[in-house]
Amino acid sequence: MDTTHCFHCGSDIPKADEVIFSDKHFCCHGCKTVFEIFSSSGLESYYDLAQSPGATPLTNTGKYDFLDNEKIVQRLLQFNEGNTQIVQLNIPHIHCSSCIWILENLRKLRPEISASQVNFHRKTVRITFDAQQLSLKELVNLLCAIGYEPYISLEDYDAKEISESKxxxxxxxxxxxxxxxxxxxxxxxxxxxxxxxxxxxxxxxxxxxxxxxxxxxxxxxxxxxxxxxxxxxxxxxxxxxxxxxxxxxxxxxxxxxxxxxxxxxxxxxxxxxxxxxxxxxxxxxxxYSFLSFERDYKSYFPIAVTRLNQGKEENVPIYEIIPGDRLLIRNQELIPADGILISKTASIDYSFVTGESVPVVKQSGDKIYAGGRLNGSVIEMNVLQSVSQSYLTQLWSNEIFEKKSERxxxxxxxxxxxxxxxxxxxxxxxxxxxxxxxxxxxxxxxxxxxxxxxxxxxxxxxxxxxLGNMLRIYGKAKFYIKNAPVIEQLSKVDTIVFDKTGTITSGKLSSITYQGKKLDVHQQQWVKNIVRASNHPLSRLLYDYLPEGVTETITGFEEIPGGGIQGEISGNTIRIGSANFVGAQAENNAKQTVIYISINHEVLGKYIFHNQYREGLSELFSDLHRKYEIRVLSGDNQGERTVLEKLLPDGVTLVFNQKPEQKLQYIKSLQEQGKCVMMVGDGLNDAGALAQSDVGISISENVNVFSPACDAILDATEFGQLNQFLRLSKNAxxxxxxxxxxxxxxxxxxxxxxxxxxxxxxxxxxxxxxxxxxxxxxxxxxxxxxxxxxxxxVKLPKHDKYHGLPASGKVILDV
Amino acid sequence: MSVIYLLISISIVVAICFFAAFVRAVKSGQYEDDYTPSVRMLFDDELKKTSENSNTNQNQ
Known part of the structure; x- marks a missing residue:
């Protein structure tokens, strides 16, 4: 039996966290708990249909408290009469036959649920339940507890039945x-x-x-x-x-x-x-009913947030937030509006917006922007702008989002x-x-x-x-195109604009370099032992990077959120973290991701994390460069200019420091020069440019995670094939x-x-x-x-008894 | 010879029956999800049976 991968969710088991329960190996207590729930209800065959089909449940009490709000519940329900309520929930994790099986057997878990039916392609489940015994909030929490967290967004709130034209x-x-x-x-x-x-x-x-x-x-x-x-x-x-x-x-x-x-x-x-x-x-x-090409920021944002009103928590719909409100944001929740951070520190993940995967640390009094996701403990913030007036969401007031289909x-x-x-x-x-x-x-x-x-x-x-046939061929190659006219547009493209972060870089940091006093073998081992105990993404990366060695006992281990980690090994104090934390002099280079090392209060040096460029980037660009004009737009500063210039063929225009609005204007000015522009981007900050361009392609690491409104969604693994896709459109x-x-x-x-x-x-x-x-x-x-x-x-890996969908392992649940 | 009227009418009526069945099928949403039912039909109905199955699987 496989002992290195979690029996429930299939992800690697970090030895430190391993949980063994009834001869099965789990990566965390969450996964074990789900297994317990299933086995106590006689639902073990969940694990027979597909290998490691589950997702780690999010322990997130309070996230769905807004479902106590009667008004919101009423609008989410499809049917509500007497005691019977029907709700249709979107569950992004649905990916294999086990998922269908367990979701359709929900009634075995809770007798109050009378029926549930999955639509696999839409990734939805329609649940009929007894409202007297079970509230919608309890139902959603049950789903979360078994690792099927539903995705409830503002879009559902304004829901109109999607009546596909029959x-x-x-x-x-x-x-x-x-x-x-x-x-x-x-x-x-x-x-x-x-x-x-x-x-x-x-x-x-x-x-x-x-x-x-x-x-x-x-x-x-x-x-x-x-x-x-x-x-x-x-x-x-x-x-x-x-x-x-x-x-x-x-x-x-x-x-x-x-x-x-x-x-x-x-x-x-x-x-x-x-x-x-x-x-x-x-x-x-x-x-592609599981994809949506029309999403705007509304689908990213939660329906309701917690507002502190004279010390009392209350759930308010997001649109009722006004400047001056005090909000409570929990771990993994989105920041809905621009504001000032009140709590001491917060680590905010802006990967949704910029494609940058490493969380940014903010201090009390810093301005925080809407669209970031909180990592870590609860924070309080004061709202400066209402939701639709925030820095990011303002983009949608641009006229391009109004007349999109009219073009x-x-x-x-x-x-x-x-x-x-x-x-x-x-x-x-x-x-x-x-x-x-x-x-x-x-x-x-x-x-x-x-x-x-x-x-x-x-x-x-x-x-x-x-074109219909082409759509299918593209779809098989993981390039999902909205409709047939897009292929025609694709063949006319003469200028390609790329976003940098998250598009030509993979969003994952991987290459690491060290600067400073050389660490000897022992010191490296100490560092490795310390980071082993931490779950922070950077610790994990550093742990993988450092050479394998002996495990030593750590005493006095401590993780300071927004700061770093520290511990003692055989009498030596080791601190790893931000410049402030270890006592190093902070450098004015905000865009570099750095962690400092100090041993016995002496700052030795720092590890620098670099963005990894996507595989085949150089080849792709030199191929494309022969036929197309290429531009690279970036929201970052010029830090990476020299690296990029070395990597990309001569004549590629690089433009830095671009705000979302400027990206849109940049595309527009190219179009005014009579060019047919294709925009390749990823995050929400590219949404304007994607909408403005003649063909907007959104790169996605995981197509189940929502990407901004666009004409086509490209699976990130197929990025290197972009040139073939373009050639194919010409052949079409x-x-x-x-x-x-x-x-x-x-x-x-x-x-x-x-x-x-x-x-x-x-x-x-x-x-x-x-x-x-x-x-x-x-x-x-x-x-x-x-x-x-x-x-x-295209080779479809077979992992499942009934069909060949690739094992997605852990699917990141959004919102 | 008037049998031909009868036969043709019957054939048309049969055709209309099939057409009505088609319309009903579309209305009831059979064409909206053409995948899930194909997986669903392979599941065993009784949970007890499946746990027995899983036991035999483990024994193997």
């Missing part, structure tokens, strides 16, 4: 129903048999076909009429115009045909066309149809003009036939199928252009039938599906061919 599914269903039945009923006509009873029932068959085509024509195709009308209103020649025109003409001509018994009409082609085009639309939509660009299909539509109409009228002097009947036939056969079904299908466009050529070829063949007045319904019925099938298979083959390089790299 309309397209209905339309597709109707279209398929009509298409299938009409095809069957049309068979007798295809063979043109002069059999007595087929002739006799022809009228009946045609009436049925006509009736069946109505729902498809009126309901399923309605989207095209609306789109065509809109584009006419805006005086744009969209692809929808010839489509809508084709559909209407086809219908009218068919009705005329069957009324006057000229022929069977084109109902089969008509319904087939509508069905295939809707299918394309459906295929283009690839949603329009001409897609490649629109560009083609800009020429296609006039040519088509000209051809139709030319054919009409040519035939009108010979035979009026044929003239009308030709006119309608041209519009029918040229109805750009294949043309309209090309882009959806290519090439594929589309090639298949446009192919579909135009079909149009030429079809038009030659139409212009000579020979378009039989059977010909139309053959050309239409044939062109569709070839186009769809062509683009699928081509895009898979281009995407195969990416596909090879």
């Amino acid at each position: 309309t397209l599914t209905y339309k597709l269903g109707v279209a398929f129903f009509c298409f299938g039945n009409i095809m069957l009923l049309s068979f007798p006509e295809y063979f043109e048999m002069k059999e007595y009873w087929l002739d006799q029932y022809r009228g009946f068959f045609r009436m049925l076909i006509f009736g069946l085509s109505l729902p498809s024509f009126i309901y399923s195709a309605s989207g095209y009429y609306v789109a065509a009308y809109k584009s006419l209103k805006h005086k744009m020649l969209n692809i929808e115009i010839p489509i809508a025109l084709g559909i209407v003409i086809m219908f009218v001509r068919s009705v005329v045909d069957i009324t006057f018994d000229y022929g069977p009409g084109f109902f089969d082609s008509l319904t087939g066309l509508i069905f295939f085009m809707l299918l394309g639309k459906m295929f283009q939509i690839k949603t 329009k660009f001409q897609s490649i299909t629109d560009q083609i149809s800009h020429y296609f539509t006039p040519v088509l109409l000209a051809l139709a009228f030319a054919g009409f003009g040519y035939w009108i002097f010979r035979s009026t009947d044929t003239a009308f036939n030709v006119f309608t036939a041209v519009l029918i056969v040229a109805c750009p079904c294949a043309l309209a299908l090309t882009a959806p199928f290519t 466009m090439l594929t589309i252009k090639l298949s446009f050529g192919l579909s135009l070829l079909y149009n030429v063949v079809g038009l030659s039938f139409a212009l000579t007045g020979n378009l039989l319904p059977l010909v139309a019925a053959i050309i239409m599906p044939l062109s569709t099938v070839t186009i769809v298979s062509f683009v699928t083959l081509m895009s898979n061919f281009y995407g195969r390089k990416l596909g090879q790299k």
